[in-house]
Amino acid sequence: MYFPSKKDWWLTVLICFLMGGTILLSVIEPSVPGIIITTIVSAFLVWIWFTTGYLFTKDELVIRFGPFRSKIPYEKIQSYRDTRSVTSGPALSLDRLEILHDSGVMGVSIVSPVRKEEFKSELERRCPALKNKTLTQ
Incomplete structure (x- = not known):
């Protein structure tokens, strides 16, 4: 079962601003290195x-963030909790x-799955050994 990441509107604006800014800079001051950097940053x-x-496979939770991936075996998951932390992560x-x-x-x-409650239910179903299912903040 696959859950795409929820996307905040302000992050959409920020990413569009960054991409627009890098493209604008390469148009105003065109150079081969500038165009290459713009293309790489925009593609990334x-x-x-x-x-x-986030993908639930038979044996593990796979977290995908662009070119990066991490795999967490279900038996290694101890607990989860809701958070609004600005800590860096694939969210x-x-x-x-x-x-x-x-x-x-x-x-x-x-993580920041679109269907958060359904994600939690799936996590609990696949990780029966979850200790403190939901921790307080």
Whole structure:
């Protein structure tokens, strides 16, 4: 089951502003390096915007954020909680979930699924060993 990331309106404006600004700079001051940098930055932002999402596979939660991916085995997920933290993570909204796990370097993943309640239900269904299902903030 796949859940795309929720996208806040203000982040849409910010990304459009950044892309517009880099394109405008390459038009005002055209140069090969400027055009290359503009293309790379714009492609990276579009990649992140359209591919950020969360996939429940048979054995793990796969978090995708543009070119980056992380996989969290269900048995490693310990708990989750709602948060509006501005902590960096593969989330395009401030309406987020913080997932604590015993996997990887950080042990915390921040996600912002579109159908948050359905995502939580799926997480609970696939991770029966969740300890403190929802932690208080």
